[in-house]
Amino acid sequence: xxxxxxKLALIVIVLNLVFVYIGLEYLPQSESKPPKTIVLKPGxxxxxxxxxxxxxxxxxxxCMVCHSEQPSTTERAPxxxxxxxxxxxxxxxxxxxxxxxxFEALVNPGAYVVKGFENIMPPANQPPTxxxxxxxxxxxAYLQSQGASVTVSYxxxxxxxxxxxxxxxxxxxxx
Amino acid sequence: MAEVSVGKGLTKGIVKFLVILGAGFAALFxxxxxxxxxxxxxxxxxxxxxxxxxxxxxAQTHLDFAAFVLGVPIFAVTxxxxxxxKGDPRLDRIAYDxxxxxxxxxTFTAFMGAVFLxxxxxxYPKFISYMMQILGYTWWIYxxxxxxxxxxxxxxxxxxxxxxxxxxxxxxxxxxxxxxxxLLLLITSIWVGFMTTPAGVSKTGALINRxxxxxxxxxxxLTLHRFIANIVFGAGIAAAYAAFRFITSKTPEEKAYYxxxxxxxxxxxxxxSLLLPGVGYLLGVEIYSFNEQMGIQLMGGFFAWxxxxxxxxxxxxxxxxxxxxxxxxHKMPGGERYxxxxxxxxxxxxxxxxxWITPHxxxxxxxxxxxxxxxxxxxxxxxxxxxxxxxxxxxxxxTFLSFSIFRMSNKEPVVPWAKAGRVLKAxxxxxxxxxxxxxxxxxxTVSAEVRVGVLSPIQFSLFFIxxxxxxxxxxxxxxxxxxxxxPRWGQxxxxxxYALIAITVTFTWLMGMLGxxxxxxxxxxxxYGIMMNKAPDAYLPTAGVASIxxxxxxxxxxxxxxxxxWSIMRLEKFSERRVTGQ
Numbered sequence: 001x002x003x004x005x006x007k008l009a010l011i012v013i014v015l016n017l018v019f020v021y022i023g024l025e026y027l028p029q030s031e032s033k034p035p036k037t038i039v040l041k042p043g044x045x046x047x048x049x050x051x052x053x054x055x056x057x058x059x060x061x062x063c064m065v066c067h068s069e070q071p072s073t074t075e076r077a078p079x080x081x082x083x084x085x086x087x088x089x090x091x092x093x094x095x096x097x098x099x100x101x102x103f104e105a106l107v108n109p110g111a112y113v114v115k116g117f118e119n120i121m122p123p124a125n126q127p128p129t130x131x132x133x134x135x136x137x138x139x140x141a142y143l144q145s146q147g148a149s150v151t152v153s154y155x156x157x158x159x160x161x162x163x164x165x166x167x168x169x170x171x172x173x174x175x
Numbered sequence: 176m177a178e179v180s181v182g183k184g185l186t187k188g189i190v191k192f193l194v195i196l197g198a199g200f201a202a203l204f205x206x207x208x209x210x211x212x213x214x215x216x217x218x219x220x221x222x223x224x225x226x227x228x229x230x231x232x233x234a235q236t237h238l239d240f241a242a243f244v245l246g247v248p249i250f251a252v253t254x255x256x257x258x259x260x261k262g263d264p265r266l267d268r269i270a271y272d273x274x275x276x277x278x279x280x281x282t283f284t285a286f287m288g289a290v291f292l293x294x295x296x297x298x299y300p301k302f303i304s305y306m307m308q309i310l311g312y313t314w315w316i317y318x319x320x321x322x323x324x325x326x327x328x329x330x331x332x333x334x335x336x337x338x339x340x341x342x343x344x345x346x347x348x349x350x351x352x353x354x355x356x357x358l359l360l361l362i363t364s365i366w367v368g369f370m371t372t373p374a375g376v377s378k379t380g381a382l383i384n385r386x387x388x389x390x391x392x393x394x395x396x397l398t399l400h401r402f403i404a405n406i407v408f409g410a411g412i413a414a415a416y417a418a419f420r421f422i423t424s425k426t427p428e429e430k431a432y433y434x435x436x437x438x439x440x441x442x443x444x445x446x447x448s449l450l451l452p453g454v455g456y457l458l459g460v461e462i463y464s465f466n467e468q469m470g471i472q473l474m475g476g477f478f479a480w481x482x483x484x485x486x487x488x489x490x491x492x493x494x495x496x497x498x499x500x501x502x503x504x505h506k507m508p509g510g511e512r513y514x515x516x517x518x519x520x521x522x523x524x525x526x527x528x529x530x531w532i533t534p535h536x537x538x539x540x541x542x543x544x545x546x547x548x549x550x551x552x553x554x555x556x557x558x559x560x561x562x563x564x565x566x567x568x569x570x571x572x573x574t575f576l577s578f579s580i581f582r583m584s585n586k587e588p589v590v591p592w593a594k595a596g597r598v599l600k601a602x603x604x605x606x607x608x609x610x611x612x613x614x615x616x617x618x619x620t621v622s623a624e625v626r627v628g629v630l631s632p633i634q635f636s637l638f639f640i641x642x643x644x645x646x647x648x649x650x651x652x653x654x655x656x657x658x659x660x661x662p663r664w665g666q667x668x669x670x671x672x673y674a675l676i677a678i679t680v681t682f683t684w685l686m687g688m689l690g691x692x693x694x695x696x697x698x699x700x701x702x703y704g705i706m707m708n709k710a711p712d713a714y715l716p717t718a719g720v721a722s723i724x725x726x727x728x729x730x731x732x733x734x735x736x737x738x739x740x741w742s743i744m745r746l747e748k749f750s751e752r753r754v755t756g757q
Contacts, residue, residue: 004422004423004669005419005422005423008418008419008422008672008673008676011673011676011677011680012676012680012730012733015677015680015681015684016680016684016726017726019488019684019725019726020719020722020723022484022487022722023718023722023723023725024718024722025719027480027718027719027722028718029717029719030477031714031715031716031717032477033699033714034698034707034708034713034714062472065471065472066467066471076471118467118624120467120468121467122467122468126378126704127703127705128466128468128469128698128700128703129468
């Protein structure tokens, strides 16, 4: 009887050790830290803006949760590698400046949803992501760099961004 | 235990509950005065391991016990009811044994609950103060319902023998116990629902609509998911108890009884677990509809690899149960006819397992994403949900067939249409397998929306229709069947019982891991998007660290459960000695 109980205890311990070993050795080890606010210097170069934007897109912004890098048939949101060109094309079709299309997509995404996609994008300036104006402009710069020329700047684009935020608030997008 | 009078037992239960609760409140009061005030952000820090990990261990251990004491009464009273209506004393005995387990486990549940009650307001005072401001009244209702639950639990257990001739009343008490249990589940899910998918408050957290703070996206699907999972888990623990008693039994009669108890509990556990993917799907739908980002983050973002781990664990459970059922064939006269067939089921379960644990590619960096593309070049085709759903369903179908073979292995149908029935059975298996496979392949060619919203539900429906049809067909085909021989209960090798224990250990680990994922969906928020967690340990740890903590909670819980088992055996011995006057 005692032998049986010991074997039983051994199974409990061995199984737990196996599971913890898989968790430690076979699964990728990365932590998910709360994001830190990135403060931009006024007059920052567009190249630096793009670099910061890329970091946000792949980190704090959590954009890659829905957007894939390359286009695929099962994508939930436009692919990153061609998104700048897509934005420019949509803006032209709507007859609005690409910056407006870009900022609208980021802070008031439900206002215009590209054909073939669902209205699933949360406003980037609202919780849980809560990007600051500077961070949103950096993201916009990175998005433009993916297939189009970068035209946004900091703090030059802040008024245009603010206008889109105001429009979204008035439309009740942040309720 | 049960030799104590109803009044004495009831008083003991209430006093125990009030003492634990009172000690909790007293400790809270005293420690609040003794400890240094919280930081400006509203935190105190637990020494050495930190507040997050302390709360994690305490909460998960408490939840494991809570799942146990809320799950077991559901099938205990069901067994008692069936035993009463059928006049089967064996069912009454198993129900009584289940009642013994959960009545004793209540003390541990209350103890861990009290530790939790002391820890959270001390370590996270600002957060708790906010929760009390929004949902404080539900906490006081919770305490009231908890007291009612304790009263009915002890009444139910200690009146078992006294009310043996008034079974209707006793079963009613069992029903009442489950009613209060369900209320507790609903209340606790309100809190988790609000923290994860908050509603009814402004962006700054001010109360706008009280009902909306209760009726959040997560509330009811989470309650339903927990309700089903509690039955599965409770039955798993009961199976472990039976295995423990089987191994420690000295007489063939005892071995036979506990073998049967283990089989019955494991059948309930695995049978009810078939509902979990469906209710999990409902929960997922609600999370996605609350916030698509949270849904994707949970299912395919940071936690993606833990879903691979989940697949490993559930696959392991399916292996253990199939192994148990295949060994069980040896105790069935006539079971030898099926030894050859089970190896094909083994191949299906193995293939399903391999596909299930194949990871979808998860880009951890920009360069990796660019190198890999949309999917992994080799494993991409198997790592997607179209393949995984198909593999899971076919593994479950194979497990159901193992169960069906075991149940019918000692019988020979005598109905004139038996041959046609066998052909029909083969047809159902072939059509359902083919259908599930076809829909799985079709899943590659359609959008995610169609695959998730249309094809997956059809696949699961096909599976449920198939097992229902097979169950009914067996039921009618084997009515009045010739019995080759009665099952030789108790004549099982010990290793079969290890499989039962392994199922319970894996279930407990799985519960711990999924509990972490559910809580982790909030990331660095106490209340998602409303109240940020600004504590230094407000981050999601690596999968390795999470595995260590889940292992600690699992071992701690199982150690306490072992103590419950041992206590029951001690009390039984004590009662026996009293009866025999030794």
